[in-house]
Amino acid sequence: MSGDGCPVRVRPGTVHAVTADDHPAPADRPVAVLANPTAGRGRHRGLLPRVLDRLAAGGRPVRVLAADTPEQAEVACHAALADGASGLVAVGGDGTVHLVLQAVAGTPVPFGVVPAGTGNDFALDAGFPTDPLAAADVIAAALRDGRSRAVDLARVTGADGGHRWYGAVLAAGFDAIVNERANRMRWPRGPRRYDLAILAELARLRPRRYTLTLDGERIEVDAVLVAVGNGASYGGGMRICPAADLTDGLLDVVIGGRFNRRTLIRIKPRIYPGTHVTHPLVHTYRARTVTVAAEGITSYADGERCRDLPVTVTAVPAAVRLLR
Structure with missing residues (x-):
C-alpha cells in the first residue's frame, strides 16, 4: 500500500495531547471499525462478529467501515472522523493499523487495535493483548470508562513535502x-x-x-x-x-x-x-x-x-x- 497524506508540515511538539476528559464523547457517537478479513492469511476471518459483540460492550454503537482497497479504507477512516466517530478500531495487522493512523494521528479521537494479522508489532509494543477477543475486551473497557493513553508516533516526510x-x-x-x-x-x-x-x-x-x-x-x-x-x-x-x-x-x-x-x-x-x-x-x-x-x-x-x-x-x- 502506498499513498500520500496532505502535505501539511507539523513541527515537533505542536500536536496537542488531548486527554479523554478534554472532549468527552457522547454515548450515541459510534465507534468505527476497520477490519481486514485477509489479515493473518485469513485465520481470524470468522472471528469478526464476536469481536464486534465484545466492542459493543463499551456502550457505544459499533459501525464497520466498508472498503475494498487500502485507498478506500484510508478514505473511509477520514470520513468516519468527519462524521463524528468517538473512536476508531483496527482489526488486522500492522498494515491495517497503518491505514487508521493516517486518520487519527494528531486528533483527540482514541484508537484501539485488535491484533489479527501476520505481524502485530505496533499492537504488541503498545500493550494490547495478543488474543483478539481479549484485546476487544480491553478496548470496550476503555470506552466504557472514558480512558485512553497517549503514545508517540513518527511522521515521515518525503522530498515533495507529503x-x-x-x-x-x-x-x-x-x-x-x-x-x-x-x-x-x-x-x-x-x-x-x-x-x-x-x-x-x-x-x-x-x-x-x-x-x-x-x-x-x-x-x-x-x-x-x-x-x-x-x-x-x-x-x-x-x-x-x-x-x-x-x-x-x-x-x-x-x-x-x-x-x-x-x-x-x-x-x-x-x-x-x-x-x-x-x-x-x-x-x-x-x-x-x-x-x-x-x-x-x-x-x-x-x-x-x-x-x-x-x-x-x-x-x-x-x-x-x-x-x-
Whole structure:
C-alpha cells in the first residue's frame, strides 16, 4: 500500500495531547471499525462478529467501515472522523493499523487495535493483548470508562513535502529492498514470494552509502541495515530497535554496517530477541528528527511501502491516544 497524506508540515511538539476528559464523547457517537478479513492469511476471518459483540460492550454503537482497497479504507477512516466517530478500531495487522493512523494521528479521537494479522508489532509494543477477543475486551473497557493513553508516533516526510505517519519502524535498508522486490514479483503468491526475494537480494548484497542527519549531526556510513524506530519491532516480532519506547519522544536509529552475506545470515536470528545491537558492526542512536538519504531505496513503514529516500522522520510526542 502506498499513498500520500496532505502535505501539511507539523513541527515537533505542536500536536496537542488531548486527554479523554478534554472532549468527552457522547454515548450515541459510534465507534468505527476497520477490519481486514485477509489479515493473518485469513485465520481470524470468522472471528469478526464476536469481536464486534465484545466492542459493543463499551456502550457505544459499533459501525464497520466498508472498503475494498487500502485507498478506500484510508478514505473511509477520514470520513468516519468527519462524521463524528468517538473512536476508531483496527482489526488486522500492522498494515491495517497503518491505514487508521493516517486518520487519527494528531486528533483527540482514541484508537484501539485488535491484533489479527501476520505481524502485530505496533499492537504488541503498545500493550494490547495478543488474543483478539481479549484485546476487544480491553478496548470496550476503555470506552466504557472514558480512558485512553497517549503514545508517540513518527511522521515521515518525503522530498515533495507529503507525509505519512507510522507507529512501529521505518526500514530503509536490506529489508526495505527485499520488500520492494517482493512487491514487484507476480509469482509465487504467499510467503514464498518474500523468501525468493530474500534469496535474490542476498545474491546481490552490497553495503550502500547513507547520509544520515540526527538532530543536525551529519553521519556518512556504508551500511546494509538502517531502521528508524518509534516502536521496537517490525516483521512480526523482530526487535530491530529493542530499546525504543513509545512514550519517550525520541526515535531509535539502528544501523548495521558493512555486513557480508555470511554475517547478515548469522545476525538475522539475533534481531528477534534484540541482541544484534551488541554486534561490533551495529550502531545505535537516538534523536528527535532523523533524515535518511541513499540512492535507489524506497522506505517501508509499518511494513507498508512509504517513500523514496531521502526522507525526514520526526518523533511527535503524544500524537495518538490508545483505548487501553
